[in-house]
Amino acid sequence: MLExxxxxxxxxxxxxxxxVDMHIDTGEVVSLLGRxxxxxxxxxxxxxxxxxxxxxxxxKGQDIAGLPSFKIAHLGLGYVPEHRDIFPGLTVRQxxxxxxxxxxxxxxxxxxxxxxxxxxxxxxxxxxxGVLSGGEKQMLTICRTLMGDxxxxxxxxxxxxxxxxxxxxxxxxxxxxxxRGVAILLVEQKLSIALRxxxxxxxxxxxxxVFEGTPAELKANDGVRxxxxxx
Amino acid sequence: xxxxxxxxxxxxxxxxxxxxxxxxxxxVIFSMLGVLNFAHASFYMLGAFFGFQISKWFGFxxxxxxxxxxxxxxxxxxxxxxxxxxxxxxHVPELLFTFGLAFAxxxxxxxxxxxxxxxxxxxxxxxxxxxxxxxxxxxxFKIFMLVISIIIFVGLLIALKKxxxxxxxxxxxxxxxxxxxxGHNVGRIFMLVFGVGTALAAVAGVxxxxxxxxxxxxxxxLGPILFVVVVVGGLGSLPGAFLASLLIGLVQTFAVSMNGSxxxxxxxxxxxxxxxxxxxxxxxTIAQIAPIMPYVLLVLILIFRPMGLLGTREx
Numbered sequence: 001m002l003e004x005x006x007x008x009x010x011x012x013x014x015x016x017x018x019x020v021d022m023h024i025d026t027g028e029v030v031s032l033l034g035r036x037x038x039x040x041x042x043x044x045x046x047x048x049x050x051x052x053x054x055x056x057x058x059x060k061g062q063d064i065a066g067l068p069s070f071k072i073a074h075l076g077l078g079y080v081p082e083h084r085d086i087f088p089g090l091t092v093r094q095x096x097x098x099x100x101x102x103x104x105x106x107x108x109x110x111x112x113x114x115x116x117x118x119x120x121x122x123x124x125x126x127x128x129x130g131v132l133s134g135g136e137k138q139m140l141t142i143c144r145t146l147m148g149d150x151x152x153x154x155x156x157x158x159x160x161x162x163x164x165x166x167x168x169x170x171x172x173x174x175x176x177x178x179x180r181g182v183a184i185l186l187v188e189q190k191l192s193i194a195l196r197x198x199x200x201x202x203x204x205x206x207x208x209x210v211f212e213g214t215p216a217e218l219k220a221n222d223g224v225r226x227x228x229x230x231x
Numbered sequence: 232x233x234x235x236x237x238x239x240x241x242x243x244x245x246x247x248x249x250x251x252x253x254x255x256x257x258x259v260i261f262s263m264l265g266v267l268n269f270a271h272a273s274f275y276m277l278g279a280f281f282g283f284q285i286s287k288w289f290g291f292x293x294x295x296x297x298x299x300x301x302x303x304x305x306x307x308x309x310x311x312x313x314x315x316x317x318x319x320x321x322h323v324p325e326l327l328f329t330f331g332l333a334f335a336x337x338x339x340x341x342x343x344x345x346x347x348x349x350x351x352x353x354x355x356x357x358x359x360x361x362x363x364x365x366x367x368x369x370x371x372f373k374i375f376m377l378v379i380s381i382i383i384f385v386g387l388l389i390a391l392k393k394x395x396x397x398x399x400x401x402x403x404x405x406x407x408x409x410x411x412x413x414g415h416n417v418g419r420i421f422m423l424v425f426g427v428g429t430a431l432a433a434v435a436g437v438x439x440x441x442x443x444x445x446x447x448x449x450x451x452x453l454g455p456i457l458f459v460v461v462v463v464g465g466l467g468s469l470p471g472a473f474l475a476s477l478l479i480g481l482v483q484t485f486a487v488s489m490n491g492s493x494x495x496x497x498x499x500x501x502x503x504x505x506x507x508x509x510x511x512x513x514x515x516t517i518a519q520i521a522p523i524m525p526y527v528l529l530v531l532i533l534i535f536r537p538m539g540l541l542g543t544r545e546x
Contacts (some may be wrong), residue, residue, distance in 0.1 A: 027509050050408060073414035085409035087402040092400055101414035103395065 001026045001152055001183055002047070002077070007055035009039075009046040018054075018207035024152060024185055029178045031186045031194035033229060034204035037133075040187045041082055043204070044154045048072060048079050060183045074101060078150030082187075083159045084137040086144075088130030092121055095129050097142055099147025107149030108180070111129075114143040117173075135166035142173060152183040159190055171196060191229065195219065203228050234365035239484050245373055247480025248380035252435035253453075254460040255289045255387060255471040256428025262404040263424055265322060269446035271452035273336035274429040276435025280344055285353040291354035291441075295379075300435040306429025310422045330525065333450065341447035345518045351445040376438045383434060384473075391469075400424060404467065421484040459525045463532045465542020474540055479525050486521035 002024040009017040016039050024030045032040050046053040049069050064072050069199065074174040087095055096111040115122035118139050124132065129140060132158070140159055145153055160166040171193040178184055178197060188194045194201060195215040203218070204212035205228045211218065218224065258269045269284065278298050285294035298369045301485060317328045352358075353372045358370035391397040403420055411417045443449070460479055464471030493513045504510060 009321060011497055048412060068416075068418070069408070069411040070414050073412055081409065081412070081414045085406045087409075089401060089405070090398060097395070098398055098410070098415075099413055144413065190343045 001030075001060060001145065002185070003056075003058040004043075004047065005056040005058075007043065007046055007053060009042050009051045009053055011042075011051070016051075016207055017046060020204075020207070020209055022202055022212075024183055026151070027178075027181050027209075028200065029174075029184045029186065029198050031188055031198040031201045032203055032204060033188055033194055035229065036189065038204045039207040040204050041156055043189060044079065044156055044185065046181050047077075047154065062197050071094055071223065073148060073150075076149070076151040078145040078148055078153040080141050080153065080155040080158065082149070082160070084134070084141045086129045086132070086137050088128060090129060091126050092129050092132070092140060093104065093125045094149055095144050097221050098146035101148045104112055107147065109143075109146045109149065111147065114146070118177075118218060119141070120129065135169065137160065138166075139173065140175075142170075146177065146182075150182060154185040155185070156187045157189065158186070159188070159193060167193065189220075234367060235488055237364060238367055238369070238487050240481070241377075242370065242485035243375075243481035245377050245380075245480070246484055246494055247477035248377060248384065249435050249472050250457065250460050250480055251476035252383060253432045253457050254464065254476050255384075255469060256431045258461050258464065258467055258469060258472045259400070259404070259424055260428050261422055263400070263407060264318075264325075265316065266325045267379065267458070268428075269326070269454070270309075270332040271329075271432055272450040272457055273333045274302050274306055274339060275432040275439075275449070275453060276450035276523075277305065277336060278433025279351065279440035280340055280349070280432065280436075282347050282437035282440050283344075283530065286351065286354075287462060291356075295358065295434075297435050298437045300416055302433030303426040304438075305428025307422045307426030309429075310425035314425075315418065315421075318393075320486070333454070335393040336424065337447055337450060344447065346447050348444045348446040351440045353441040370442075371388060371537065372442060376442060379434070379438055383431065385518040387431075396420075396423070419524060456507055456525055459529045462529060463539055466537025468539065468541045470538055471541030483521060483526050486517050486524045489517040492516045 004022045005022040007017050008015065009108055019044060019048060020039070022030075022032075032043065034040050042051055045051040047057055051064055053065045055065065056063065059072070059075055059077055064074065064075065064077070071080075080184055087098065090098070093115075096114060100107070100160070104200060115125055118136075120136055121143070123137075127139070132140060140154065142153075142158065158170050158174070162170065170212075174184060174186065174193070175197050186194060186198065195218070198215055201211075201213065201215055201218050202209050203224060210225045210228055211221070213221070249311070253271060253275055257268060260266065260268050260271070280303050282294045282299035285297050289297075313328060314325060315323050353370070356374045357375050358507055359371050361374045362369055373404040391401060397408060399415050403415075403417060407417050410420070456479065460475045461472060463479065464473070464475030492515055504526075
């Protein structure tokens, strides 16, 4: 479904991505792991065109490298960025409504489903989203992206800075998305969630993929974990 | 004194609403595109001149509709074919582009309509005193200006708060990238906002043209005040722009009508100081310094509250 070949990206003169190769199949849950600063977020940003990509990015067979992000979104690629970019002045419900790409074509996720799933959000449906807690904001951003009916969602560091109980909830939500047949690319630093829900994992180091395999293979491979993941 | 107060308040609110018609577009464009549009007041001027020309051909009422549409279409084209192309080179070139555009528009206007004021008259239908307050006749056209600005203000508010496009615009004010990632065509939204913003400025031009002077330097006269409004209100804040527009409208109108000076307040200066610089300051009236009042306010705001009255950004 998504095929990335020899992807390079630069911030000014620094060569951040140095030839990333990866692929995600329909309905598959894949995690992109690695320490801070190795280029995981840049990889998803380059796929969305937020950082100019150099290389080949194919989504459902179509070349999307460098397309404007709204076109990429319309092809069915959802993106939940790292900083939980909720619209703080709009209400929770309005945030969800803006996730809908075309109000004339309702998708399989409806705002009310989301509110049913998260009583916390439902209780605040009509308050400004800016006052939500970190965990609620994270739920809201993920739900908002789902409103647009993506076939693949890329979620960047959803559990960063959240309490363990909330991390558990975010994990459950991601598992639920996967259960409904949406493919997921999860960018994470914590291994716990990634290993629990992923079919496959990639490990990144220095702007390249340094390991690819199943969660079980990663667990068994002490060398990779020591060199590229553990602090 | 009461008469002065009532008339000045009315005039101040009117001037404030006119400022808001322009400042609203300017501030929304700034929030979304990150560019201070130096040519914004030029669209106000274009509105006045288009209004004048169309009035001559078809009458004032068609002009009130067509002139803003024309100016708005021009504005949208400036965004689509000008700013968007320049955007990839960064903010400074964008700023310079709008700066140059302001000069270009001013020159074109003076080539077409000349440098002296044109005869843009109040339509006969509205050329009568609306009411007489104490001994002053208050012109009906000014009431009309006030009503139009309030209608547009309310319309803008409803469009922004209640429609889907309005919500997208609000969201794009703070997070344009995220709006794009959700599948909304941010470029088209930018063009729309630029078009609507410049059209609003043009509305201000059409209704202010007959009341004030329609001349090729009118953009240059008004532009700086507009920036004061936007900075005082807080860059990118619509409520801030509204507040600051009224504030500056009132401050300026009141200042012009006041004759008080330090000499008036504290009595004349003793004769032995009369030849010193102090006597100059002592005898200056508030009316004389009225034109610099907005800039004094600007400086004070920048010192004590750099993000503006209701602004949230540091820039």
